[in-house]
Amino acid sequence: MALITLRQLLDHAAEHGYGVPAFNINNMEQGLAILRAASETDAPVILQASRGARSYAGDIMLRHMVQALAEMNPTVPICLHQDHGNNLATCMSAIRHGFTSVMMDGSLHEDMKTPADYDYNVAVTARVAEAAHAVGASVEGELGVLGSLETGEAAAEDGSGAEGKLDESQLLTDPDQAVDFVMRTKCDALAIACGTSHGAYKFTRQPDGDILAMHVIEAIHQRLPGTHLVMHGSSSVPQYLQDLINDNGGEMPQTWGVPVEEIERGIRMGVRKVNIDTDCRMAMAGQFRRIARENPAEFDPRKFLIPAMEELTALCRDRFQRFGAAGHASRIRVIPMDEMAKRYAAGALNPANAAAKAA
Numbered sequence: 001m002a003l004i005t006l007r008q009l010l011d012h013a014a015e016h017g018y019g020v021p022a023f024n025i026n027n028m029e030q031g032l033a034i035l036r037a038a039s040e041t042d043a044p045v046i047l048q049a050s051r052g053a054r055s056y057a058g059d060i061m062l063r064h065m066v067q068a069l070a071e072m073n074p075t076v077p078i079c080l081h082q083d084h085g086n087n088l089a090t091c092m093s094a095i096r097h098g099f100t101s102v103m104m105d106g107s108l109h110e111d112m113k114t115p116a117d118y119d120y121n122v123a124v125t126a127r128v129a130e131a132a133h134a135v136g137a138s139v140e141g142e143l144g145v146l147g148s149l150e151t152g153e154a155a156a157e158d159g160s161g162a163e164g165k166l167d168e169s170q171l172l173t174d175p176d177q178a179v180d181f182v183m184r185t186k187c188d189a190l191a192i193a194c195g196t197s198h199g200a201y202k203f204t205r206q207p208d209g210d211i212l213a214m215h216v217i218e219a220i221h222q223r224l225p226g227t228h229l230v231m232h233g234s235s236s237v238p239q240y241l242q243d244l245i246n247d248n249g250g251e252m253p254q255t256w257g258v259p260v261e262e263i264e265r266g267i268r269m270g271v272r273k274v275n276i277d278t279d280c281r282m283a284m285a286g287q288f289r290r291i292a293r294e295n296p297a298e299f300d301p302r303k304f305l306i307p308a309m310e311e312l313t314a315l316c317r318d319r320f321q322r323f324g325a326a327g328h329a330s331r332i333r334v335i336p337m338d339e340m341a342k343r344y345a346a347g348a349l350n351p352a353n354a355a356a357k358a359a
């Protein structure tokens with residue numbers, strides 16, 4: 001099956017009221033494990049590659065890997081998406097290498113550290129959307145800066161994250177500005193800021209409404225019912241994976257992520273794409289640690305990677321089911337990018353139309 005665009009996939013998810021997990025990948029084993037879960041649950045999937053993943057694996061490897069996954073799993077619609085693109089060149093080179101969708105993250109400047117102003121964000125996102133849509137690729141924009149409402153800081157450990165202290169006006173997306181942003185940029189999906197951040201250390205306690213601002217999502221969805229919302233930093237950092245790591249020699253300080261129930265609530269309020277990287281990393285690394293501790297003489301990488309893949313498959317299976325994506329893959333017929341390009345050119349996919357249709 002040809003790769004699906006983000007726009008077609010999220011339109012389907014909105015029509016049927018489910019959310020699609022977007023799992024970050026860097027290597028073959030992650031791809032195999034995620035697709036095994038997608039295939040078993042009959043769920044469509046978004047595979048996303050960060051700039052870090054692209055330089056780790058190489059664009060040619062990533063493209064052929066994902067094409068191989070598509071060939072091996074002909075019933076699963078797969079979207080290949082650039083995670084946190086930092087400029088036009090990153091987004092265009094992704095499309096050139098077979099990505100069907102890109103995120104232009106104009107909430108930060110090209111260095112992915114300095115918070116950008118609104119006019120910069122609108123201009124760069126609109127420019128990427130115009131170019132991407134011309135060839136039928138989809139665009140995710142971001143309004144608001146990811147970071148913790150407890151500390152006012154973004155996670156330091158990741159490739160993209162603001163430096164310095166952020167105030168509440170930056171950390172929470174303004175619903176009225178969101179309307180203006182979507183209309184002016186024509187992005188297909190909107191990443192919002194509601195107190196989540198990348199990495200394992202999101203919250204110092206079980207989050208409540210003070211530090212995980214789900215009401216912001218609700219307010220945006222009320223004003224933009226036809227816009228697909230994206231939650232970044234959506235790993236749940238489950239206790240069982242913290243225990244798996246720490247029971248096997250790890251030293252992760254106690255931490256809390258985004259409870260899956262909150263994501264389910266978000267999906268009822270228009271969240272259609274749910275970004276998960278940290279949980280996948282923890283699943284695999286936890287099993288690496290367990291094997292290393294239980295069998296210190298082991299040196300065959302497959303003996304580490306097979307249980308790591310099984311742990312990742314189990315995690316993904318759970319998310320496909322709980323987000324409601326299970327059972328939908330076989331109902332989707334992929335629209336080629338050239339056809340999507342024609343629909344953009346005809347104005348059929350303009351945000352105004354989408355909003356009007358949904359109203």
Ligand SMILES: O=C(CO)COP(=O)(O)O
Binds near residue numbers: 083084198232235275
């Ligand atoms: O948002 C993400 C990638 O863009 C991943 O978030 P996590 O670190 O919570 O998995």
Ligand SMILES: O=C[C@H](O)COP(=O)(O)O
Binds near residue numbers: 051158159160277
């Ligand atoms: O956006 C954040 C993702 O978790 C990707 O992280 P990375 O840049 O380390 O690949």
Ligand SMILES: [Zn+2]
Binds near residue numbers: 084198232233275
């Ligand atoms: Zn992100």
Ligand SMILES: [Zn+2]
Binds near residue numbers: 012016
């Ligand atoms: Zn359908």
